[in-house]
Amino acid sequence: MSKNYDLIVVGAGAAGMIAAIKAARDAKNVLLLEKLSQIGAKLRATGGGRCNLTNTLSNEEFMAKFGRDGRFMQDALNGFDYKDLIRFFDEIGVETHAPDGFRVFPTSHSSATIISALTLEMQKLGIDVLCSQKVEKLLSQNNHVSGVQTSTESFSAPNVIIATGGLGYPALGAEGDGYSLAHELGHKTTQLHPAMMPLRTKETWVQNCRADTIPKVEIRVDMKKHKKLKAYGDLIFTKNGIRGPVVLDFAREITPLIDKYGEVPVILNLTKGMNEEQITKHLKDEALKNQDASIHELVSTLLPSPLALELCLQSDIDPDAKLKAVPGKARAKLINYLAWTPLTVAGHDGFKMAMITRGGIVLKEIDPKTMQSKIIKGLYFCGEVMDLDGPCGGYNLQWSFASGYLAGELKN
Incomplete structure (x- = not known):
């Protein structure tokens, strides 16, 4: 495929899809790569399939739930908090509600509704989505990302977003790909532990x-x-x-x-x-x-x-x-x-039963105002691949959406 891309997103989960959508809305040519045969596999399983998208806490209360590193989320949440997320889904045809006044769900209580709406929006925006494409290497020149190499071919772009998630639920494709890709370009990860299990x-x-x-x-x-x-x-x-x-x-x-x-x-x-x-x-x-x-x-x-x-x-x-x-x-x-x-x-039972991963890419190596790497230009991170995880109740999905949205702004 010889098309020139402004952005390649690696991983078609919640963070990756919204990052791709944000960039495409800003008139960028976007390629979304997913190693599984379909997008949104983990999103499909979220909350037993009911898809608890977010919750109604203030940003300050929300960040506090993530512990001492919660402040890292401030810029991402200021740009895309739960109200923005609700508006975003309303714009693409998904009604949401908070039956208990706290947890926000699609009114269908089905993750399939969310995935269908995101898929349709990506189609409308002309985002190229390729499944069964495992990224094996990040390409770079002169300390700047230049594209990716998959198992079958290479793709060029001056911006790459890593949205590969963690190690939880390997049956849904989690293998820690993002960690090894980032390591090759000099990033470090904290110790990784299974969580939410x-x-x-x-x-x-x-x-x-x-x-x-x-x-x-x-x-x-x-x-x-x-x-x-x-x-x-x-x-x-x-x-x-x-x-x-x-x-x-x-x-x-x-x-x-x-x-x-x-x-x-x-x-x-x-x-x-x-x-x-x-x-x-x-x-x-x-x-x-x-x-x-x-x-x-x-x-x-x-x-x-x-x-x-x-x-x-x-x-x-x-x-x-x-x-x-x-x-x-x-x-x-x-x-x-x-x-x-x-x-x-x-x-x-280890990562096979873990919904999320505790640990990830070291936050000090990422600019919280942009989600861009401090080590190599044009490389961004979003979602669970970073060293931030929260409790049950829509926290981790909101963080995925907020960080994906910020990364997709490509402030390079």
Whole structure:
């Protein structure tokens, strides 16, 4: 293909597609390359296919959710925040809404709606989209990008955007291509860890508590050096561990610690923030209301019955005993377990189950005002390939769209 391009975008996910669209709207000739046989594979799977696009937090609150490096996003969000994203999709025929006032979805609650609209917009703008094209090398001359080499041919352009994502969900094409491409031109990556994923526990009793979602759980790392690490949200016990929104959010903090220590002790408040004193009063009040109730039945007024049973057993208490018959030491242990249930996170399923990657291209090597490399001119980055990741709730997709939009402005 001999056509001259102003921009080549590598990776047709959320970040890559919007970068291509922005540049094409600015009258640039754009080529979008995707190594899979179709575009938007990971976007299609986002949020179980429902596609939580963004959320309604202010930019300041949004950045805070990404931790100490969140300020890196300021220019991108100032140029393309959640209101801009909603307007953008409205312009290309996608209605959105926020049913809970926070998370924003297409009204169809289908990622297919998003992909179809982006595809149509790219067609209207004349963007060349080539699938089954794996970029194997970035080409450069005189410290300036000059194009890319794929497995079959080379393409020339003075600007290249890397939008290849991370290592999460390799079944959807994630192989860390962007990291190796950037390395060849002098960029570094931080240590990479799987994030937003279920966790496995050493304790096996969790498999008996799989039927129910436990709301408003607080989870903390029970290590003196890392005691500030905590998260809140709904939790689900699994066959071999824990999952649910709170676990998906917290996994990004846990997986580096597992690599470092082998296993990580955590404590969970499963009783909606109640402390030992409040739990003690609650059980006594319930026992007064129903004097024939067993300790298992009393605890079941706080937690689902299977979980109540397991915590009684973990506290060495006969579940059928009355509250008054439970020895003081065992009762104190149960109260402590109800306030802070100890678990040991012992592993995970690696990147194959990770929705996102913690780590990426070092942010100091990227200009936050443009998303352009500070090492080589004409090279830009956007989305998950950079060292920024956030919790569940539309954070990572909004960042992909905002950084892609900024990169697509080509301030070179």
